[in-house]
Structures are given as C-alpha cells and as structure tokens.
Amino acid sequence: MADTEGTKDTKDYFLDVPARHDGFYLKGAHQLDWGMRNRLARIFRPASGRTVMLAIDHGYFLGPTSGLERIDQTILPLLQYADALMCTRGILRSTIPASFGNGVVMRSSGGPSTLKELSNERIAVDIDDAVRMNVSAMAVQVFIGSEFETQTVHNMTQLVDMGLRYGIPTLGVTAVGKNLTRDARYLGLATRICAELGAQVVKTYYCAEGFETVTAGCPVPIVMAGGTKLPELDALTMAYNAVNQGAAGVDMGRNIFQSDAPAAMIQAVGKVVHELLKPKQAYDCFLTLKNEQAKAGK
C-alpha cells in the first residue's frame, strides 16, 4: 500500500490547456472500439460534444417519485427534447416506445431501497439483457467513502469488463452519502477513481468551488447530476456553470420533471448545454415556452 503520509497537494490541472482527444470528439474516447464510440455518439450530440440526458431512474430505490408516478403521461412528451434517457430496464420495457432513437442509459445497479443502507448495491442486470435492449450505456452507482465502497467499485469494474466485451460503455455515477462533503476534493477523488478503473463516462454533482479541477482531473467526459429541485433560474445557472467549467452536459431529473413546465425546462436546459446560452437568457426562453404551452393548453 502506498504511504499516504505527507501527500503533496494537487495543483497542476493545466486549466488553460484542453485535454487531448485526437480522432474523436469526446475526451478519452479516441482509442475505444467503433461500437462503443457509436453508442457514445447516440448519447453525446456530435455537433456540440455534449448531452442533455433525462434521468428518470429514481424509482429503482425511491419507488414512485414525484413527477414519475405515470411516466407514460409525464415523461413521454419530453423524449423528443432529450439526447439520452437514463432509466431502468423495467421502465424501458414497459413504457418507453422502442421507436425512441436517441441514447438509452440503462440503470444497471440496485438492491437496497431508500429504507436501507443505499451503498449495499449489486449489479442488477445481465450483460445479455443490455445487449438485447440495444442500450447505449450501463449506469452503475459508486459510493466512494461509504460502507460498501469496495463492493460498489467492484460492481462498476465488472460492468466495465462486460461492457468492453460487447462495446457498451459504462457510466459511473458518483453517489453522495448523507455524511460526505460535496466539495471539489471529494468529487475529484470519486470521479477520478471511476475513470481510472474503467468507466467511459462519469456522472457527478456540481460544486461551486473548484468544479473545473474535477472535470480537468477526470480523463473521460463528466455529466452533471441535477440533484434536488431548485428554482428554474438556479438550475439553469448551475447547468451553465458546469458546462462552462468542462462538463460534457447534464444528466438531470427532478429539475426537469418536477418543474411546473417540464417541456419548457428541458428545452431551456438544451439551449444552455448545446448553445451555451447565458442563464438569464435561458430562463427567459423557459418563461416564453411555458407561456406558449399554457396558451396551447399543453
């Protein structure tokens, strides 16, 4: 084991130098196989290199989350605005039309409900089913610093191995436990571990201080998780800051489907992510779309 006493503080992130990614538009993906790059291209729009991923997988541990009680009613109208959808295989088979042509990121870990220790997750799908469902990536929760840290890292590395066999990328999702600090040092640790151990994409939370060191220190694309519902302007500002500081888009759930105008919100998020529209302008866009939709009775 390495001696960790007196470790030097990190500082050389070369923030003004973009990471090299010769031959493909996504960081760290230029040496992957064709199938894996093709799947990544279904998630990340080639024109911008970023994604608006709509996360609706909350039911895998929360049950019928507010806004997701009837996915056929509330989420299907949003699919046209999502570059990718993150959901469980149960929702994919039961509710999402097979004609959906954009990326599908399948939740592939699970086990404990919100009533139990959440880090005690296992792999929850067989690679054969991921292939059968033609998914673009498999998502696995990694609980760095939690009770079952090693088990969840092992879940991820097993999925990475299986995914490499079939050209399916793995999205490592850094979980934040109740007792863990959501700062750049922690998020940098968790995201880097996911990438070092093979995840082709990493999802993590935004932090106000030093998020650019989190993205710079991670050799693969990072997508920003939305977290609990914020006022729309705040959520758009957070998305703008994350993308401006190196995130390759967002994987947002509650800040979209719990908005009082979800279709307007996901379109405004898209303007931020793909066009780098400033938060205030994106919020104006949200209000305009919201009013138009209200007039149209949608």
Ligand code: R5P
């Ligand atoms: C949670 O563990 C799931 O991965 C969610 O998909 C994730 O938290 C993103 O959803 P939200 O934006 O609502 O946080």
